Each structure stands twice: as structure tokens, then as C-alpha cells.
Amino acid sequence: MPRKLMKGNYAAVYGAILAGCKSYYGYPITPASEIAESASALFPKFGRTFLQAESEVAAINMVYGAAGCGQRVLTGSSGPGISLKQEGISYCAGSALPCVIVDIMRGGPGLGNIGPEQSDYNQVVKGGGHGNYKVIVLAPNSAQEMCDLTMLAFELADKYRNPAFVLTDGVIGQMMEAVELPEPVTELPDKSEWAVYGTADSRHLINSIYLDHDDLERWNRELMKKYAIIQKNEVRVEEYRMDDAEIVAIGYGSCSRVIRSAVDLARERGIKLGMLRPITLFPFPATEIASLPDRGVKGILTFEMSDGQLVDDVNLALKGKMISDLHNRMGGNVPSAQEICEKVSELYGV
Amino acid sequence: MAHKTVLRKPKGFIDVYKHKPGAEKDRTHYCPGCGHGILHKLIAEALEDFDIVDKTIVISPVGCSVFAYYYFHTGNLQVPHGRAPAVATSVSRANPDSVVISYQGDGDLAAIGGNNILQAANRGENMVVFFVNNAIYGMTGGQMAPTTLEGQITTTTPYGRNVKTDGYPLQMCEIINQLTAPVYVTRTSLHDMPNIRKTRAAVRKGIKNAMDKKGFSFIEVLSMCPSGWKMDSVPAQEWIKENMLPRFPLSTLRDISEDTPAVERPVPVMDPDEVKNILGYGALSDSNLTKNPDAAFEKVALRVAGFGGQGIMSAGIALANVGMEYGYNVSWLPSYGPEMRGGTANCSVKIQSETIGASECTEPNMLIAMNQPSLEKFEKIIVPGGALIYNTTLIDREPTRKDVKVYAVPITGIADDLGDTRVQSMVNVGAFAAVTGMFDPSEIESLMSSLFEGKPEKVVKLNEKAVRKGYEYVKENFS
Numbered sequence: 001m002p003r004k005l006m007k008g009n010y011a012a013v014y015g016a017i018l019a020g021c022k023s024y025y026g027y028p029i030t031p032a033s034e035i036a037e038s039a040s041a042l043f044p045k046f047g048r049t050f051l052q053a054e055s056e057v058a059a060i061n062m063v064y065g066a067a068g069c070g071q072r073v074l075t076g077s078s079g080p081g082i083s084l085k086q087e088g089i090s091y092c093a094g095s096a097l098p099c100v101i102v103d104i105m106r107g108g109p110g111l112g113n114i115g116p117e118q119s120d121y122n123q124v125v126k127g128g129g130h131g132n133y134k135v136i137v138l139a140p141n142s143a144q145e146m147c148d149l150t151m152l153a154f155e156l157a158d159k160y161r162n163p164a165f166v167l168t169d170g171v172i173g174q175m176m177e178a179v180e181l182p183e184p185v186t187e188l189p190d191k192s193e194w195a196v197y198g199t200a201d202s203r204h205l206i207n208s209i210y211l212d213h214d215d216l217e218r219w220n221r222e223l224m225k226k227y228a229i230i231q232k233n234e235v236r237v238e239e240y241r242m243d244d245a246e247i248v249a250i251g252y253g254s255c256s257r258v259i260r261s262a263v264d265l266a267r268e269r270g271i272k273l274g275m276l277r278p279i280t281l282f283p284f285p286a287t288e289i290a291s292l293p294d295r296g297v298k299g300i301l302t303f304e305m306s307d308g309q310l311v312d313d314v315n316l317a318l319k320g321k322m323i324s325d326l327h328n329r330m331g332g333n334v335p336s337a338q339e340i341c342e343k344v345s346e347l348y349g350v
Numbered sequence: 351m352a353h354k355t356v357l358r359k360p361k362g363f364i365d366v367y368k369h370k371p372g373a374e375k376d377r378t379h380y381c382p383g384c385g386h387g388i389l390h391k392l393i394a395e396a397l398e399d400f401d402i403v404d405k406t407i408v409i410s411p412v413g414c415s416v417f418a419y420y421y422f423h424t425g426n427l428q429v430p431h432g433r434a435p436a437v438a439t440s441v442s443r444a445n446p447d448s449v450v451i452s453y454q455g456d457g458d459l460a461a462i463g464g465n466n467i468l469q470a471a472n473r474g475e476n477m478v479v480f481f482v483n484n485a486i487y488g489m490t491g492g493q494m495a496p497t498t499l500e501g502q503i504t505t506t507t508p509y510g511r512n513v514k515t516d517g518y519p520l521q522m523c524e525i526i527n528q529l530t531a532p533v534y535v536t537r538t539s540l541h542d543m544p545n546i547r548k549t550r551a552a553v554r555k556g557i558k559n560a561m562d563k564k565g566f567s568f569i570e571v572l573s574m575c576p577s578g579w580k581m582d583s584v585p586a587q588e589w590i591k592e593n594m595l596p597r598f599p600l601s602t603l604r605d606i607s608e609d610t611p612a613v614e615r616p617v618p619v620m621d622p623d624e625v626k627n628i629l630g631y632g633a634l635s636d637s638n639l640t641k642n643p644d645a646a647f648e649k650v651a652l653r654v655a656g657f658g659g660q661g662i663m664s665a666g667i668a669l670a671n672v673g674m675e676y677g678y679n680v681s682w683l684p685s686y687g688p689e690m691r692g693g694t695a696n697c698s699v700k701i702q703s704e705t706i707g708a709s710e711c712t713e714p715n716m717l718i719a720m721n722q723p724s725l726e727k728f729e730k731i732i733v734p735g736g737a738l739i740y741n742t743t744l745i746d747r748e749p750t751r752k753d754v755k756v757y758a759v760p761i762t763g764i765a766d767d768l769g770d771t772r773v774q775s776m777v778n779v780g781a782f783a784a785v786t787g788m789f790d791p792s793e794i795e796s797l798m799s800s801l802f803e804g805k806p807e808k809v810v811k812l813n814e815k816a817v818r819k820g821y822e823y824v825k826e827n828f829s
Contacts, residue, residue, distance in 0.1 A: 003634060020620060022620075044616075048616075054465050062440035065436070088430060175709050176670060177706075185622070196426070198448025198450075199404060203425055204425060205427075206428065212371055337712070
């Protein structure tokens with residue numbers, strides 16, 4: 001397979017081009033700026049639109065417009081920029097508009113710093129804007145997945161007419177790896193039933209207003225049904241050395257890369273550590289996590305670069321059958337595999 | 351012969367307002383005496399007369415005209431408060447042959463969306479903007495707008511707008527006219543028939559501009575808000591004349607559409623083969639070099655560290671690229687924090703056959719230290735039995751570690767002898783190849799043209815020499 005060494009941020013843009021994304025609207029922010037930069041270099045080569053918007057808010061509203069016109073459309077940002085985009089994302093969800101947003105998480109709250117963190121988990125996975133909605137959230141942990149999962153995000157966004165996030169942290173965005181470039185998408189889905197093209201047949205309405213209370217409740221229930229279908233069909237996880245695992249470390253993004261190293265290290269020390277890595281954060285792999293106690297697992301350690309945002313969902317999934325421990329780092333610090341191993345030994349006496 | 355007069359709605363309107371809730375689907379939601387209905391009608395008539403109802407897309411804002419989509423028989427997008435010009439931007443880019451109408455009130459356009467309108471105007475987006483200025487927030491019940499007049503009483507200026515604390519009424523036409531890109535900027539009013547006729551002409555001019563892809567047209571329309579102003583319809587018309595006109599004079603500030611060429615937008619390339627061609631699939635790595643089974647290292651976790659400008663990052667990237675050509679899994683992670691601007695730089699490179707876990711080398715089995723602070727900082731984290739290459743040109747003390755294999759190489763000196771300090775990154779690549787045995791220098795040479803794609807032949811050759819020199823120095827001194 002043909003391979004190219006590239007940053008995760010670039011790989012997301014390659015994925016978008018290959019997925020038939022026609023426009024990019026964004027605003028620069030570290031550590032996501034390479035997404036806008038590479039889009040500005042690549043999109044014009046294909047006669048596709050790159051526009052540096054005047055603000056994060058403008059960018060997401062441009063995404064709303066392009067999505068309403070049936071285009072596959074991409075934007076990228078990080079923490080503070082995602083906070084600003086939330087109103088527009090809510091509108092996209094409320095108007096059932098498919099679009100893809102890449103979030104390369106950095107340290108917070110406030111201006112925080114530009115180091116890697118995972119503290120946008122709640123504001124992304126829980127649908128951080130106003131109103132009842134969810135977004136599909138994919139969590140790549142390599143440059144390859146930045147490409148592949150961006151392509152998948154477009155596919156799922158269109159399939160469910162819903163915004164989709166590619167959520168990762170500064171490490172994955174900034175890291176270079178060899179990426180096998182897949183084949184471009186050959187056929188794009190037909191959106192002529194709802195998209196606005198400025199033609200007689202496309203006199204559609206893109207809208208999230210439902211003045212009548214019953215109408216709005218009905219629409220919310222339809223959205224809930226859609227999310228239940230997504231929950232049923234689209235959960236994706238990766239397991240590593242789980243067959244005989246007695247202790248399981250759960251983490252996503254760059255944490256899962258460290259966990260993988262920690263698992264190998266622990267095994268060298270005779271500790272039966274395995275990894276369960278959510279690839280989708282919504283839908284969350286609740287069933288897979290709930291089944292861990294029945295698989296002979298004696299300890300669960302959630303490892304995240306945030307203040308317990310992920311472990312809350314893990315424990316919600318476990319429904320009290322077990323309680324997951326938490327090991328976390330913040331502020332831009334990425335733990336080492338040794339650190340996780342030591343934590344495992346300390347917590348579980350192994 | 352007598353004409354038969356048929357009274358009907360213009361075709362720019364939907365015949366029965368199906369999106370409007372409630373029983374009254376034949377009339378608008380606007381208050382009696384409001385100007386929106388008049389302006390809607392002028393627009394709808396123009397769309398019919400120009401035969402462009404089918405290709406028009408209307409952006410409905412937040413404000414009283416939030417429900418503009420009830421009425422226009424066009425494509426419709428209802429959008430967040432203030433963002434109509436941003437949405438209209440991408441709608442116009444996505445459908446370059448459509449006629450995009452962005453319709454906004456004064457709070458929407460001049461307050462919360464102030465930047466969006468300026469930037470869309472400044473980009474010369476192909477759209478026509480209708481800006482309804484009634485000096486008040488109508489939908490929310492009569493609060494101060496950015497265009498509220500000095501002394502005007504609203505529900506949030508109960509003592510009258512005080513310019514000392516609330517600022518002055520914004521004159522948007524005059525502001526937009528400061529920009530280079532707009533082609534048509536005008537202000538009209540709806541307060542009497544002669545002015546409605548002038549507004550009709552302006553509406554047609556703006557829409558025609560969008561049809562002809564002339565770019566950005568801005569039409570500010572002074573409009574009555576009897577409910578917000580708490581007065582009857584006829585006094586409301588008089589109120590515009592007496593109070594608004596002095597502050598918002600009616601005139602065409604700019605009309606350069608005749609002399610402006612049409613906006614051109616490219617046609618997107620979507621053909622898969624062409625996409626692959628443009629992305630350069632043909633030139634991608636096929637990873638066909640054979641790994642050396644007798645290499646001293648079967649996997650490497652490397653830190654390269656030194657000053658910014660010493661080619662630290664590029665050495666790491668080159669090594670990862672070469673590793674990829676040999677079919678290894680590779681990763682390269684830069685220190686991308688604030689230190690990147692503070693003078694020091696380091697990166698982690700992993701080259702191995704197995705899947706790579708953590709990409710940061712917290713326990714490297716090799717360090718390339720290009721300056722003294724880097725040696726001091728990272729020497730201690732090398733695993734026992736690992737390797738340390740240090741730059742003797744800039745480091746004058748010996749490493750303290752005795753349990754690692756030390757290679758003292760005058761990296762900067764070798765580069766200087768070649769005539770260009772910048773090639774020290776490739777001296778490092780050569781030294782790495784000699785220490786690890788993972789790469790063959792002549793095979794690295796075969797990759798030089800792709801590693802230095804687009805660079806002059808001279809540069810490629812010089813870097814090739816640098817690889818060779820780095821390799822030979824280690825071979826000659828440490829075999």
C-alpha cells in the first residue's frame with residue numbers, strides 16, 4: 001500500500017479530500033492550525049473551497065450553510081474554539097445537518113495552554129451546546145486513523161444526518177506517522193430530498209424552529225430515536241491483550257497509545273493487564289464495558305488526560321457492578337507507560 | 351380593449367404559507383404598519399419579474415424576519431442570530447449559480463453579527479443583503495438596537511438612549527462604504543410611496559447584481575415598527591421622516607457594479623482518479639527497501655535534542671521517512687509547546703517492526719544531543735545499554751553515563767566543513783545509520799530526491815554528502 005509520512009492534522013485533511021469533502025471553513029488555533037493550513041494548501045488544488053473565517057462562530061455557521069446545501073464540509077478547532085462553535089453545532093444538530101468537526105484538544109480551562117489534554121470530552125460527547133442533542137464522536141489514536149476516521153465521520157454524518165466529531169488531542173494531531181492512503185470515495189450520498197441547491201426541485205427549508213410545543217417535543221423524540229439507533233449500530237472499540245486480562249485499562253486517543261505500551265510492559269512483569277479502547281465516544285461502548293466483570297476482570301483503571309470526565313461514563317456503564325479507578329494527568333502532561341504500570345501495581349497489589 | 355386585472359401574490363411568495371403554524375396561512379405574521387411586509391413584497395415581485403424564483407435562496411435571520419421562510423417560494427435556510435452573512439457566504443460558494451439573499455434586522459446585523467457583515471462585505475461575497483433598520487429590537491419587545499436614535503426611549507433605555515453610556519446610532523451604510531469590495535451600497539426608506547418606489551428600484555438593482563455575480567450589494571431600508579415604537583402606523587411613517595432621516599440620510603453611497611467583473615468560482619474536482627493523481631499517489635512510498643537482519647538495533651526509540659535551527663525536527667522527520675521506506679512502523683513527535691519559540695527543540699522518533707504504542711520516548715534507547723543543555727536534560731533518561739551521539743563541536747564536556755555506548759561526533763563541524771551548517775540534520779541521519787546498522791547509506795542516497803522534493807539539485811547533492819560524511823565518521827572512529 002502506498003504510504004506517506006504525515007502529521008495527524010494533515011491526515012484528517014487527506015481523509016476529508018478522499019471522502020469528497022467540498023469545502024473547509026475554519027479559524028486558526030494551536031494545536032489544530034495545521035488542519036487549516038493543509039486545507040488551504042490542498043483544497044484549492046481540487047477547485048474546492050477553503051475559507052479562513054473571521055471567527056470560530058462564523059466558521060461553524062459557514063459549515064451550517066454548506067451542509068444545508070448538501071456539501072460534505074469540514075472544520076477544525078481546539079478547546080476554546082469548540083466552545084465558541086457550540087451554538088452553531090446545536091443548530092446543525094437541530095436542523096439535522098451532516099458535517100464533520102475535528103477537535104484537537106488542548107489544555108484548559110480558559111486559555112489554559114496548548115499542550116495535549118482531553119478536557120473537551122464533556123463539551124463534545126455530551127452535545128455541549130444548548131438543547132437536547134448528541135453528536136457522533138470518533139476518537140482516533142494514530143495518523144492513520146485521523147485519515148480513516150475522518151472518512152468514516154463523513155459517512156456516518158450523512159447516514160444519520162447528524163454532526164460528527166473527530167476528537168483527539170494535541171499528541172495525535174502533531175505526531176507524524178506513515179499513513180496508507182485509502183481509495184477515494186467514488187459515490188456520494190443523494191441528499192436531494194432535503195438539501196438546498198438553488199433549483200426548482202430543491203426549494204427545501206433548513207430550519208430548527210418548532211414553535212408548537214408538541215411539534216418540538218415530537219422532533220426531540222425523533223432525535224432520541226435516531227441516537228438510540230446510532231447507539232445500537234455504531235459502537236466501535238479496540239481490545240488489546242484482553243483474552244486473559246485480569247486488570248483492564250480504559251482510555252482513548254493518545255492515552256490508549258500509552259496504555260498499549262503499558263500493557264506490554266506489565267506483561268513483561270507478569271501482570272495480566274489488557275486494554276479496552278473506545279473508538280466511538282458517542283455511541284459510548286457501555287455494553288462492552290458492562291461485560292468486563294463477567295469476563296473475569298478484577299480491576300478497571302480508567303486513564304484520561306482530563307478531570308474524570310471519561311471515568312464518569314465508564315462507571316455509569318458499569319452500573320455499580322464494579323467501580324473503575326481513575327488515573328489522570330492534566331495541564332499538557334502525558335503520562336508514561338511506566339507510570340501506568342506503577343499505578344496498576346499500587347492499586348491492585350500486583 | 352380593457353385589461354382584465356388579476357389580483358394575486360407575486361410568484362416569489364409561496365401561495366399558501368404552509369410552514370406558518372395556525373389557521374391564517376394567507377397572511378404574514380408581521381404587525382399592521384410594519385415595513386417588513388412591504389420589503390418582502392418588493393423582493394418577491396422582483397424574483398418573479400427576473401424569473402429567478404427557482405434559483406433564489408433566502409437566509410432568514412433571528413428577529414422579526416426569522417419567519418421570512420414562511421413566505422418566499424425559494425430555497426430557505428433559517429440561521430442563528432447575526433450569522434446570516436456567514437451562512438450566505440457558504441451557500442453562495444456551494445451554489446455559485448444561485449441568487450443568495452441575506453435578510454437581516456438591525457440588532458442581528460449591526461450588533462451581534464457586526465463582524466460577520468463586515469467580513470462578508472469585505473470578501474465581496476456574491477449576495478444581496480437587505481438590512482431592515484427600524485431603530486429597535488422588534489421581536490424581543492422593543493429593546494435598544496445599535497441604530498436606536500439618541501434620546502430614543504426603548505425598554506432598555508427607559509430614560510432615552512444616552513450616547514455617553516450607550517454610544518451613537520451605527521450608520522452601517524457609511525461603515526460598509528469604507529470597504530473596497532462591495533459593489534452597491536444604498537439606503538432607502540419605506541415611509542411613503544415615492545420612497546417605496548425608490549426602494550423597489552434598489553431591491554431590483556441588488557438582486558440583479560447577485561444574478562450577474564457582481565459581488566456584494568448592501569441595501570439598508572429604513573422601516574416602520576409601530577409596535578416597538580408604541581404608535582399608530584401613520585405617525586410611524588412621520589416618525590421616520592422627522593427622526594430617522596437626519597441621522598440616516600437616504601442616498602446611494604456606491605454603485606460600481608457596471609464596471610465590476612463577475613465573481614468566478616472553480617468547479618470542484620471529484621473524479622477519484624484525478625483526486626489520486628493530484629494527491630500524488632504515484633509518487634508515494636512503497637516501502638520496498640529490505641530491513642537489515644544483522645542490524646545492531648532492531649528497534650529504536652530516539653530523542654533528538656538541541657537548539658532551534660539545528661535541524662532537530664528535520665533530522666527526526668528524515669529518519670522516520672527512511673524507516674518507513676524500509677517498511678518499519680515509524681512515529682515522530684515534536685515538542686510543540688512554548689519551548690518551540692524559546693530556542694530549544696526536541697523530538698521523539700520511534701522506528702520498529704511492531705505496532706507503536708506511546709510515541710513520546712520517555713525511555714529512549716538512543717539520544718542525539720546537539721548542544722550542552724540537551725545532553726544534560728536527556729542523558730539521564732537513556733536506557734542502560736543504549737546509545738548516545740553527542741555533538742562535540744558544541745559540547746565540551748564528556749557525558750557522565752558509563753552504561754551507554756557513547757559516540758562523540760563533531761556534527762556541526764562536519765556540516766561546516768561541507769560549507770553549510772544546515773546540513774547537520776543529514777550528518778545525523780548518516781551517523782544514525784552507522785550506529786544502528788538499520789539503514790544503508792547508499793539506499794538513503796536513493797531516497798534523497800524524494801526527501802528533498804522540490805529542492806535544487808545542488809542542495810540534494812550536498813545533503814547526500816552530509817549523510818555519507820556522518821556515516822563514515824562513525825564507521826572510521828567507532829568500529
